[in-house]
Amino acid sequence: MAAVGPVRTSLRILRLLPQVVSHRLQRCHKHQGTEPGYVCDFSSPLTSVQWRGFRSSHVASGQVLQFKLSDIGEGIMEVTVKEWYVKEGDRVSQFDSICEVQSDKASVTITSRYDGVIRKLYHDIDAIAHVGSPLVDIETDRELEGAPEEDVVETPAVSHEQPLPEIKGQKTQATPAVRRLAIENNIKLCEIVGTGKDSRILKEDILNFVAKQTGAILPYEVQKTQAPAVITTDIPSKEKKSFMAPPAIPRPIFTGKDRTEPLNGELHSFSVFTFDQEALYIKISSIKKGFQKAMVKTMNAALKIPHFGYCDEVDLMELVQLRLELKGLAESRGIKAQLHAFLHKGAGSHFIIQNMYTKLMASHNIGLAMDTPQGLLVPNVKSVQSLSVFDVAVELNRLQALGSAGQLGAADLTGGTFTLSNIGSIGGTYAKAVILPPEVAIGALGKIQVLPRFTSRDDVEKAYIMNVSWSADHRVIDGATMCRFSNLWRSYLENPAAMVLDLK
């Protein structure tokens, strides 16, 4: 083999790094066919600086190696390839997962033995692979990076000349800088959870761990005393060296960082919230699928409607008292008495809704804007005009239960003619609600506040004031119509007895 010659002459130089030599020699012997232009290149300057694991970014131009399926044990001779974690052209590091194979109820994760670039996948999904046959071709890099295969015992002294220590038998990955930071803080890498690619330990992980360990942000000196005896001696000497540095001010270790993430179906709300000390900003522009897609489409259509708003306040004193009286009765019938049932029914009594084609809908299906774990959903109560307040309450309970379980069906979500949003149950007074097409109006109910009001006899009395904000489609509804509707609805609520008169 032409390749062996240059290997032998470079052997003396390579003896500095035994693992490297055996690695390379093994590969050369296994290599079945030489590629045209193949060079076993060991002529790069072999100073200790080069081999301390400096990462150089250049294209892999080493040899292409076949990575074979190794023995799985229990006498298994073949497996089914179930999933590939890499594709041709991907760069992999040693210990990265390559694929998942299955044999006889056992699922096996195959990890890479080399660093390099994947050049060929030998099997499709669901194909049978035999033990000892090639799985992938990997083109290895010229320079070795990362951890060698053998386990290296942790060395206590830290000096710039020696290669940085490994962890006993663990497959943790970390750059040399991160390893140094771990040693300085007396942390075993095996105890840290890496958040980098394939559980690689990053600098932030070390800093987070330190912050958690010491309970809070402590000055560097205090951390030192908690460490085991082995390495402490180094640290005071290091500090003495840095006499040029400013006086040791306790510096808080701030590990928060901004992070943008595409919106996926799992995030519950569109607000910014802090999570594990980081502010999570949600990038709305990458909305593509499902729920968010539906929301964007609906709101884009809503934009075309010329909205006008109309607000008013309602005194719910009578209704609050009525609800308290009826609470016991409702519970005995198995539902929660809700103020909203009255508001909902009140809206249904006399409103005729027209959709985009000025269609008069026979059935008043009043929708309820609901904040569910998925986000905003608007199921509706069908035919409110023919339901009693109790029936409406039952329906509302049912829809709320389905909503929080994430089980609202298509029938409940379609066919609405009008919507009420009880945003006040979360908070707020006035709102500018967006009409959901093809409806022509929407109402947003603020929270109930206890406020002083003048009575007709010029006394000041306690009143339960709720603000309502209506939005309507000005192509179909004018201000006067909206005003009259609102007044009528308000009169029902301020004097529930009157609602009884008109109940169908």
Added chain:
Amino acid sequence: MILRLSDLNVISKSVRLKSTLTTFFDEIGKDIIIKSSSTGIYENLALEDWIHDYVDLQNRNILLLCRNSPAVVIGRHQNPWQECNLPLMRRLGIPLARRRSGGGTVFHDTGNINMTFFTSKKKYDRHRNLTVVTNALKELRPNLDVNSTDRFDILLNGHYKISGTAAKLGRTAAYHHCTLLCSVDRSLLSSVLKSNNSQVIKSNATPSVPSPVKNLMDVDPSLDTDTVMEAIASQYKKEFDFATPVITVDPTHESLMPGVHKMTRDLLTWEWVYGKTPKFSVSTSVVVDRVNITLDMDIKNGKVERFDIGFPDGWLPLEIVNEFTSTMNGSRFCPRETAVLLSAFIRTNSLAADIAEKIHRLCEGVISVM
């Protein structure tokens, strides 16, 4: 106290909060038996994964025992739509989990014992582990007819399956876990593990092999989960020759097991539970006003990749069909997402009532398979 020792002898060291569970294990000894204090399926699966990933198993054997509140667990490469009755599970609030090991679908409830045997990859030996279980049962009741098969099941009276097995092999370590039926709700088990849609689904996912099952308590009412778990623990200690008492661990304790919280959350995501289903296709039909409409879908990574409706000419305007098809393409194969998409579709396309009705019925047909 996060860690409790359930035996009163031997260890008198105070269990102060160590930095992590691994350092605690190093102190305690070589081989260990752990019991989980939680009955949450995702938490216990995450605990398994954490031990597999972060504990050094080269010279150590660990047994993990736990029980879960009702849940269905499918194997790594299985298709949940084919394996279990998802609409029933949704109605009853029974969660679905996908584990990382292979094998078939099982139903867990607190009458079922889960055992996970952690070893190094070299010492991976499923038959030895199953022998521990059968010997433990025979110690308790010498007349009990329990035997393990070469498919790694355990059969009672030569016929009824009381235990199923699955395994996961990593780079240097492996685990073998299995179930054991003591007092499981069998009628719930059989109704939940029967899918109504297996005929319309075509896939290469690992199919489950249904078997007749029985509870240990059916043959001997004194064999409840606590008794059997103790027996297995003592047999394991005999087999691997150690005497350290059983340790109880709370799988939600993040500082003891850094990273377990994220592992639990990863197991909960739709992308893992449903999205990891191997590619499959659905062919069904729905009758709308005596017209037969065919529906063909290809689903990859849990999302609709191709959506074709077969209908007679003129039944629906072509633009509407195309618009609806493009809405469905790329969406999750999930009933609530489809319901939301449908309502948005109907809102944003001004449809005549009869067309809206047809689209509605079409969707119902699609949702019935999900």
